[in-house]
Amino acid sequence: MKRISLTQHLIEEQRLNNTIPASLRLLIEVVSRACKTISHAVGKGALGEVLGSAGSENVQGEVQKKLDIICNDYLLQANEWGGHLAAMASEEMETIHPIPNRYPMGEYLLLFDPLDGSSNIDVNVSIGTIFSVLKAPEGMTTPTEIDFLQAGTRQVAAGYAIYGPQTMLVLTTGNGVQAFTLDREMGSWVMTTNNAQIPEETKEFAINASNARHWHPPVKRYIDELLAGSTGPRGKDFNMRWVASMVADVHRILTRGGVFMYPADAREPDKPGKLRLMYEANPMAFLVEQAGGAATDGRGRIMDIQPEKLHQRVPVFLGSRSEVERVTSYHRQD
Structure with a gap:
């Protein structure tokens, strides 16, 4: 079976549908790399001394786990310098995180839940990272919270990584849903599902x-x-x-x-x-x-x-x- 990487899929999608400009492709790739780093930290568990409570609360008043904070930092640090983003927002932070002035400002806004399912961290049950990408409004110079307040129909990409028996990245850019499995030996995301479909009926x-x-x-x-x-x-x-x-x-x-x-x-x-x-x-x-x-x-x-x-x-x-x-x-x- 031909192995299609995340990068190859994104490039071919742009050629076919003209929906993934280079800056968006690079942004998705940076997020996917951060998810690989998170997967590694999650996989170490107690060996990496990342389990347990951090002794703090997030903006929602929820007790933060050590991994919540670690994963939030991974995503911020990975995405700050690439030049694809104007600002980020996280479930773990009270307000937005503008891109520092020393880096170029891009045309996208990134929102994320760095580690969904925190109650499962310490019991070795599947958890994940959720992300959403919006276009920055036309004419925006200094990002504010208001710039993020766009309806979901305005998303240009969204996805999640799930850290389970396999680490997977599930992604949409508006042309169906693709799933990629992390080849741990090669360090690459390989497409394992193309055009996922939810059955209309269920039990x-x-x-x-x-x-x-x-x-x-x-x-x-x-x-x-x-x-x-x-x-x-x-x-x-x-x-x-x-x-x-x-x-x-x-x-x-x-x-x-x-x-x-x-x-x-x-x-x-x-x-x-x-x-x-x-x-x-x-x-x-x-x-x-x-x-x-x-x-x-x-x-x-x-x-x-x-x-x-x-x-x-x-x-x-x-x-x-x-x-x-x-x-x-x-x-x-x-």
Whole structure:
């Protein structure tokens, strides 16, 4: 089988569709190299003294793990000097990180969750890095947070790396979804899936069932139907899977179908959800839609949401189109 590298794919994609200019290709390659470095750190685990809490909190008030901070630094340092970016934003930082004046300023903005699934770091379960690329607004001279507040439809690239038994990079630039596996001996990303497609129908769902008592009625209605199985209104049995790492749960859905849900609930009415629109929901929605699935906040398309804040939260329902449309319809009826 012919081995196609990440670089070869990006160059051929530009030749075919004219969607990946050289600066974007180089940016994606720099991010992918940072993900290789993160994979190495994750793989060492306790041997690298990177496990455990850092004793600090991020801007969301969540306790940071040592690896959260390490991976955030890896991504900042790798992407500062290349000349492709104007600024970066991270789930782990309160505000944006402009490119230092000593480096040339590029035309793109990079957002990332440096290590998704932090609760799984110390128990050796799959975790990952999520990223999203936007074009800097025309005429921008000094980047501000406002420049990042673009709807998900404006993304020019998005993807994630998953650090599991294999390290994989899953990417879209708007022409389908490709997956690359890290050849650890050669140090290169090799395409192992081209044009990933999410099955429209599924018998799997992912949700944190421990929150059931807090769910709003549309979510309760939908989950009750799934749990009723073959004797219920759906007429078939469903399996539940929950890794508590969005990257791992979405990767399973991209591989074999399913529906992932992280709804808002009654515990904190002023919080519309837990997942971040800019760092998690938008890039994952872009990938899922490019793979034939759907992604909503329960009422409308996630990628149509106009962001109001850098760390804005949203409910998330994504995956196999028929199931996402069903649970979304229940919210609209409520």
